[in-house]
Amino acid sequence: MSGCLYVIKQFLPNLAPSERKVADFLLANPTQSVSMGVQDVAKATGSSAAACIRFASRLGFAGYTELRMALAKEVFSSERVAEEQKVREVTERTSAGELVHLVVGSTCESLRGIESVIDPKAVEESVEAILHASHLLISGIGASGVVAIDLQQKLARLGLKAVFTADSDMQIVEACALHKQDVLIAISYSGETNSVLKVAREAKKNESTVIAITRIGGNSLSKLADITLNVVNSESLFREGATLSRFGQLLVVDFIYTMILARCQKQIQPLLKRSWEAVAHVSG
Secondary structure, three states: OOOHHHHHHHHHHHOOHHHHHHHHHHHHOHHHHHOOOHHHHHHHHOOOHHHHHHHHHHOOOOOHHHHHHHHHHHHOOOOOOOOOOOOOOOOOOOOHHHHHHHHHHHHHHHHHHHHHHOOHHHHHHHHHHHHOOOOEEEEOOOHHHHHHHHHHHHHHHOOOOEEOOOOHHHHHHHHHOOOOOOEEEEEOOOOOOHHHHHHHHHHHHOOOEEEEEEEOOOOHHHHHOOEEEEEOOOOHHHOOOOHHHHHHHHHHHHHHHHHHHHHOHHHHHHHHHHHHHHHOOOOO
């Protein structure tokens, strides 16, 4: 796992108090922590060895020793990235130039963070599930609905028929008709969108495979999902427009699209060529 410190920051809002103590200590003292064992960290943070181990497991490590090794690799790497700058608040005095710089910088930082939080194995498992599904259903509303439309369009270009409707009630109805060999792709940045959770629960009742595209850190949707594709915990500054979360989700969609394209090039290339020619605004 790369970007250990970055991943720790992503999990901060969802940690238990005892785990939060460990996370805060590692972030504040990364170099010192490398030379400390689990008992030392527990004593320094006033928590427990069990809390340290749970924290490492929550981050996806096999144990605290593996977390410590990843931290050491990052701390002593010659390519270690400098601490990211704090995002400034946008006010009525923010100039257009400052705004452009801020949005571009924050977006780039968020997209770079995807590499640290996405699980490549989960991407592979998602592609396998999608390719072997009898029926594909996509769920999402609001900004996540925009991502759902993009995914539906990309899958159609690949010859894969997926159902998406902007009507949240119809998404639930569609989920009720799923079968065991079908796949639901549920998209929700918060992972707490009520209608999307209802869709996921209905899919689970039918033993369908549920793929979630949601923020890292754990939420109700990820607990329901069989496969979770994480995006970063975006800065609250942009939540009003869901800017960063939308970009992150669209990037995950591109991961899926590109991997399917790479896996099935011989079958898909003629279809892509034909569909492009069919919709191109050229005479002939």
